[in-house]
């Protein structure tokens with residue numbers, strides 16, 4: 500089983516890898532997808548919120564959707580509430596295990612070979628091809644291809660051995676999928692803000708319909724030494740709203756994962772190597788959403804890979820330009836906003852959320868222009884309205900300070916309370 504030759508080796512059976520393998524196999528390339536786990540989609544870590552744009556662009560069947568989302572309710576640290584409701588469907592919620600399996604099944608149907616329980620360990624270059632050393636059930640195997648698409652997710656092994664060591668800050672997530680939640684609406688995720696509840700990010704309840712939902716949060720380990728489970732247990736026990744929602748609810752499963760929220764900076768292409776999805780930091784730093792961009796990048800990477808197999812030396816650079824064009828601006832925008840939100844003290848964040856809740860014009864601007872996939876589209880229409888409101892409530896200086904810090908400091912890794920910087924586990 501050593502020295503297998505392919506046109507493209509895809510590492511990882513998530514959205515980026517599944518889409519890359521599907522696209523490459525459809526283009527007639529001899530494609531293999533390696534997945535370290537014994538089955539696709541397990542263990543799952545994700546809330547599964549996926550924009551309508553993904554369903555339209557990739558012609559995904561609605562049977563993959565568990566519920567649809569049109570609205571959101573924001574809970575401020577001080578208990579203030581703001582609700583927004585769009586006139587149309589914004590997103591669907593999928594079960595990632597089923598979603599990933601569906602995608603990889605399409606890749607297999609198109610001719611990709613799927614190897615489960617195979618963990619890629621390192622890559623090396625050899626006369627125009629890349630050798631991938633992998634392990635399976637304690638044994639080792641080596642595969643060879645002119646192109647490797649790395650779609651390993653948030654924690655990567657391969658790129659460093661091939662000369663790319665992306666610097667990425669990871670936030671840590673934990674969710675309890677529960678039944679018997681007392682939710683107000685099946686189309687309305689609830690977001691809970693405040694350093695006490697989720698330092699460096701936020702907590703949420705993602706409705707799944709029929710009283711089921713994913714109660715979760717992420718925390719930034721640079722801002723706290725406590726683990727996510729501490730915050731999630733406290734949220735469920737003590738938060739004035741979530742404790743009521745979860746009272747008497749039953750835990751179905753736990754979902755654990757990490758998100759590279761300050762990524763998208765490092766090179767995502769090198770000779771014989773293309774990196775897609777979380778592995779390339781292609782995630783919105785505001786919400787942690789990365790499925791859609793992973794699908795887009797997976798498809799672009801496969802197209803570039805096909806060109807590289809044909810000898811096109813500029814295909815890697817075009818891949819980078821392609822994804823930057825498609826969503827690079829969103830990554831920059833959401834990273835700046837995340838920085839801004841992290842820099843805002845809780846009282847200012849509360850005033851901001853209350854300002855949205857109490858200002859119908861601001862709400863209408865968000866409802867008309869808001870699109871959780873393309874959040875930067877909100878900037879212009881909302882800013883004028885918002886600045887007027889903030890001036891009224893004397894919030895402008897704090898918000899503007901935080902905004903400037905978010906924009907100017909976007910590249911700085913801030914240290915943890917103890918001076919420790921979260922290290923990527925490679």
Ligand SMILES: Cc1cc2nc3c(=O)[nH]c(=O)nc-3n(C[C@H](O)[C@H](O)[C@H](O)COP(=O)(O)OP(=O)(O)OC[C@H]3O[C@@H](n4cnc5c(N)ncnc54)[C@H](O)[C@@H]3O)c2cc1C
Nearest residue numbers: 511513514515535546547548619652672756776777789790
């Ligand atoms: C708590 C949480 C909630 C989230 N909620 C949402 C949400 O609601 N909506 C949204 O859009 N995004 C969400 N995300 C982010 C989303 O899950 C990711 O952006 C998305 O999964 C990225 O897809 P990917 O294919 O790049 O990586 P992954 O989905 O992580 O897939 C990587 C795959 O590669 C495999 N693998 C890794 N290393 C190797 C190796 N060396 N060899 C072989 N196989 C390997 C892994 O087992 C895995 O199957 C959430 C993330 C977390 C942690």
